[in-house]
Amino acid sequence: MTTDGGEGGLPERKRGSGVKVVYEMLRDEILNLKLAPGTHIDEVQLAERFGMSRTPIREALVRLAGEGLVETLPNRSAMVATIDVLNLHTFYDAITLMYRVTTRLAAQYHRPEDLVRIRAHQADYAAAVAAQDALAMIAINRELHAAIAEAGRNPYFTTLTLRLLNEGRRILRLYYQSFDDRLPQEYVDEHEAMIAAIAARDVALCDRIASAHADQIVRQIQKLFARDERQRVPL
Amino acid sequence: MTTDGGEGGLPERKRGSGVKVVYEMLRDEILNLKLAPGTHIDEVQLAERFGMSRTPIREALVRLAGEGLVETLPNRSAMVATIDVLNLHTFYDAITLMYRVTTRLAAQYHRPEDLVRIRAHQADYAAAVAAQDALAMIAINRELHAAIAEAGRNPYFTTLTLRLLNEGRRILRLYYQSFDDRLPQEYVDEHEAMIAAIAARDVALCDRIASAHADQIVRQIQKLFARDERQRVPL
DNA sequence: TGCATTTTTCTTGTCGACAAGAATCCGCGG
DNA sequence: CCGCGGATTCTTGTCGACAAGAAAAATGCA
Known part of the structure; x- marks a missing residue:
């Protein structure tokens, strides 16, 4: 089962809005604990879910990492920041x-x-x-x-x-x-x-x-x- | 004249180090005012200078933007943050x-x-x-x-x-x-x-x-x- | 059976290419 | 001479593909 988040419709969206959508959606899900702390984040999975390429997903993740909401290790999956x-x-x-x-x-x-x-x-x-x-x-x-x-x-x-x-x-x-x-x-x-x-x-x-x-x-x-x-x- | 920063050598570098290099270099240049506040940042120019693709450049810029060192407008060139x-x-x-x-x-x-x-x-x-x-x-x-x-x-x-x-x-x-x-x-x-x-x-x-x-x-x-x-x- | 090693698969980091806006240049009319 | 609209160039945002490194699976040996 492909657990579609509900975004699967017409893929027409404005240029530059992709990152913002992903960023805000992920941020809310992290803050709501809908994404549990420590969860591993798979880029391709997110890309499929949002119906876009990995590039904007990646940028959103980098931004979230800058705010301390996700933690990232080199060559390893990013993960939702843990609560210390x-x-x-x-x-x-x-x-x-x-x-x-x-x-x-x-x-x-x-x-x-x-x-x-x-x-x-x-x-x-x-x-x-x-x-x-x-x-x-x-x-x-x-x-x-x-x-x-x-x-x-x-x-x-x-x-x-x-x-x-x-x-x-x-x-x-x-x-x-x-x-x-x-x-x-x-x-x-x-x-x-x-x-x-x-x-x-x-x-x-x-x-x-x-x-x-x-x-x-x-x-x-x-x-x-x-x-x-x-x-x-x-x- | 192509104002080579001195990076033009063997393009062999470790995977994952590209972003770090660009990030630190740009950060230092911004902090030293070698890049004047308000300067427009061209991605392709940086890509040529560092001998890599635009992708890692972009990620470095997003990180710098997260720290307030560069300001970015949609569909517009990023620029070095001004001193208010x-x-x-x-x-x-x-x-x-x-x-x-x-x-x-x-x-x-x-x-x-x-x-x-x-x-x-x-x-x-x-x-x-x-x-x-x-x-x-x-x-x-x-x-x-x-x-x-x-x-x-x-x-x-x-x-x-x-x-x-x-x-x-x-x-x-x-x-x-x-x-x-x-x-x-x-x-x-x-x-x-x-x-x-x-x-x-x-x-x-x-x-x-x-x-x-x-x-x-x-x-x-x-x-x-x-x-x-x-x-x-x-x- | 248990463990080390190799092979396979999977995920990320990077690349080159293309399309959408923005900025620039050019020509025309007032 | 100046301003305005269209065409052109330029820059960014996004995409699909490939390669390197890591995790997982499979293999061999004791």
Whole structure:
């Protein structure tokens, strides 16, 4: 069986769009864990699936490797980047610092249209929480913080934050697919407070809220990995 | 005239090394401003120069684009990334924060072999200062701070720091090629103090020194751009 | 049977060629 | 003289094919 992804139609597509399509599709599948970490990626298989040559596939993979989403060894198959559980503390450090810095900068440099975008994401987030849709929450959480980072208008920090949000999305996704936990209403409130602080241009308050928010998420992830997965089977 | 770069010899090279060679060569030329910002990059020209097909050239360019060293528009020539003078403050913010964070982390997590590497770079730096070799100083300064970042063992911060150091190398290079200034002996002393603080694992001191060091560099760059380039011609 | 070695198959890295847009040049009209 | 439209050239994006290296399978030997 050839597991067609659903792209098998008219092969007419615009010049230059091929790479973009493959790149975005693969990125989403990696972030959704639809492609499990460690999965070996076969270029010809992807080429057949997307109905194009290996060349654009290759370029998409190189780009994804640049963002740390796939790992590649010479003359060997590329594979979906693994989630390094042992070095998670570096992730905690980085996401905490980036939450703080981008939120502070957003308080300083945001413009009215930024707040509109941010609040739109927050509305989506609240809706996802109400609908108990954990997957949507994870995706929207990323978009919300990305919008805050953009409002800070520092491309260096924005890029790193985006990368960390991607990583975080994979980790959270791991969390919510393993067991359907209560969905944290607190996040909605924390986001609300964060947005208010940004709108009020209160840098110090933003810093405090961002720190707390990051700590919250770190604790949640730690709770996941501390969880005992063994089934208690009567003997 | 075909401006051969000097690669025109036996075309035998190992499989998989092509991309690496092109990538590193182009990266160095961009960082040295041997390729001026804004220069259009012609793929076939590079292919002829390196004696290989366009495919590996292309992959190298995609990688460089991922690091922000070249900018690419669809169906248009890639070009060497421009130095955005108007948004330099974002660079200042980012490099200052990364200097602080990586130095602090180095104080916490460095191992003996890290100090050996760092001190070797520092010796090279001092030698370059003694030799009045500004170009070597610029390159070694990057390596020194890169080694400190590596000692901090947080790949997220290390990656961003490396990117900022690259950008800084281009800017400094711009500086020292415009006029041969006095070479700052102070940097040697500041580096020395920084290394001592790392070795002593004094996080707070590291933070202070890194801040001061970043401010120093920022001021130097600002002095460059504030400089009045007009020639005073008698009328 | 178990292990080392060789052969086969499979996947990637590189190449040359072709087609679609973009940039350039040329001719024409105002 | 200048601007505008079409033809031409030039550059990039994509393709199919081939070769080198790696993984897997098959073979031989103890």
